[in-house]
Amino acid sequence: MNIPQSNHITNYLFSTDHNVVFQESTGNALPPNLKHEMLKIYQQSPNRFSEDNHSIPINQRNIELIHVLPILAQTDYFIEKLNSHALEFCKNINKIYSIDIQMALWDTGPFKTLSDIGKFMESIIAKNNDRRDITHNEKIAFRFLLTGLLKMDHDLDVYNATHILNILSKYFHPDKSIRHCELYSCILSKGPRLAMVIFDVWSLNNTPKLSLLKNEVFGMSVYRLITLISRLNESTHEIPRVAERCQLRKQIQLRLETLQSISLQENLLKTLIKYNEQALLEALTNRADFNINELRISGETPLIYAIKQRSQWIIDFLIKKQDVNALGLENKTPLQIAIDCYSKYLDENESGDDCNPYKPVIESLLNCPQLDVNAQDSLGMTALCHIAMLPKADSTYFSFVEKLISRGANIEKAVYGYETVISLLGQNRT
Incomplete structure (x- = not known):
């Protein structure tokens, strides 16, 4: 194995300019010199490109990073870099993403540490084993967290995703790096089991999203509503667009009008007053079973x-x-x-x-x-x-x-x- 070449590629993959490592096809985006080194490393693998490609100059050939992963994953340096990325990913979990991802993370989280993500992954494995329904939000969070931790393209197909997970789980082990690896203990130690789950939850089309109105907000508990209202006001950078915040408030308003029973009334009321949410407060107080004079x-x-x-x-x-x-x-x-x-x-x-x-x-x-x-x-x-x-x-x-x-x-x-x-x-x- 050519260690200097592997470390050079690893440095490139984990630079701050590259949010995604494992894509379906990255050949056109790679610098010629890096592509050349990747092909050299690939030649150490028992798998080979088709001979038909050999008529193309080596620096112009297309190569996917997944092809050299079995070689890279055997180096301690790659393991160390991937673990560092995973820890940094957890610190920046509230970075601006799509509204669907933010809602999914709120509904299934909180995710502040790798341990939190590991517990969530275990819950998904348990649901899958017991053949219980996995919600649309859980699927979104599962896919987002797994691809984010392992720097995989969110659009990777099932087979490539399981292949990457199995390779990393095989080589990313504390015994190999001679140190405790949080990513392994929380995620990759579950690799084979997570790979089986991927086949059932990777495709979001299997649970079509009806709408944010019917699917996310209407499925939230009062506790989740309180958290959402707080974040709408305290963390506007997470939902930067005013139109999206207005849409969420309208959906919360309808949710407050149709709650089957009012629980945590005082906490909910306190949150609405604190953040001047007049329309939401009106929806709550207009309920026949809500007596504001009884609350403190x-x-x-x-x-x-x-x-x-x-x-x-x-x-x-x-x-x-x-x-x-x-x-x-x-x-x-x-x-x-x-x-x-x-x-x-x-x-x-x-x-x-x-x-x-x-x-x-x-x-x-x-x-x-x-x-x-x-x-x-x-x-x-x-x-x-x-x-x-x-x-x-x-x-x-x-x-x-x-x-x-x-x-x-x-x-x-x-x-x-x-x-x-x-x-x-x-x-x-x-």
């Missing part, structure tokens, strides 16, 4: 949680859906919480009151017909009491006071049993 998020009412998140669109929506006078974790009404948040923001920021993000929140609450302006917290304080005690008086402060008084707020209410609201307001005017 980290001990708070959904409206108070939204106020603390500054989710203005969601606040405006929840005001119409929820009891706006319900006390929260601090035994205060939503309006009192908003006033406290308004005051805290003034203390921490030098910007004017018009820039205070809690101003529109308070205004929305004050315009709500169901608001009880004289509702009291656990200490007997009303919203007007909270405003009268604000350390800073500005133009917005007085507009809030006027609005509350016009709505019937009690200006003679005692504050902590001492001064009345009207006396405190008088002091703030001077």
Whole structure:
């Protein structure tokens, strides 16, 4: 075996410029000098090209990498490079791929390590052995992960894919490289069994994809929906196209309307509020079996949680859906919480009151017909009491006071049993 030639080819195959190694035909893409060295290595193999090719100059002949794989796979250097690639592949599993692949990975993952992928492969083998149905998403993930780890062309046919897997499984072994190889222990040790599975799952046409609407999102659990909604907002680089994100949101919206039963309600509600998903929240709250007034998020009412998140669109929506006078974790009404948040923001920021993000929140609450302006917290304080005690008086402060008084707020209410609201307001005017 010509080791220098093999290592030269290995270096070329695993350079950062080449995402795929084993293709159905790579002869036209290879540099002439590399093709020449590959043919020399191939001559060490008992298999030969047809004699008809010998009339073609050696540097112009077509050769597939799969032909020299039995030679390359016997070198420790190739084994080391392939194992390093597999580890790097796991680190970059969230790299931008097609929407179908991303959905399949979300539905069957998470895949953060080679061990995660190995467990998934074992589950597919077990399903195949028990003749249980393997879903379309599982097939997509299986094919993507296996080809990605082994640098195979995603479009390789079944026979070439099994041939490559069997060769690598034969030669890629810790006993040969004298070191622990994660790729072998997690994937290639299962090579012969995975090769048998490939015949049943490699062709995606055997389970035609109906549509993303019917196949992926509609098959997701509530937990998966929560994960998907989070990633739609936190990892937009994974789904860069706005049109694709809009499509997914429409499908999630329909899924929320047709769930057979609502589980993980508070976690789902928290996710929708956190990410300002108004349309999805509307789909959830419109269900007859969903009572938002019975739910709490980290001990708070959904409206108070939204106020603390500054989710203005969601606040405006929840005001119409929820009891706006319900006390929260601090035994205060939503309006009192908003006033406290308004005051805290003034203390921490030098910007004017018009820039205070809690101003529109308070205004929305004050315009709500169901608001009880004289509702009291656990200490007997009303919203007007909270405003009268604000350390800073500005133009917005007085507009809030006027609005509350016009709505019937009690200006003679005692504050902590001492001064009345009207006396405190008088002091703030001077």
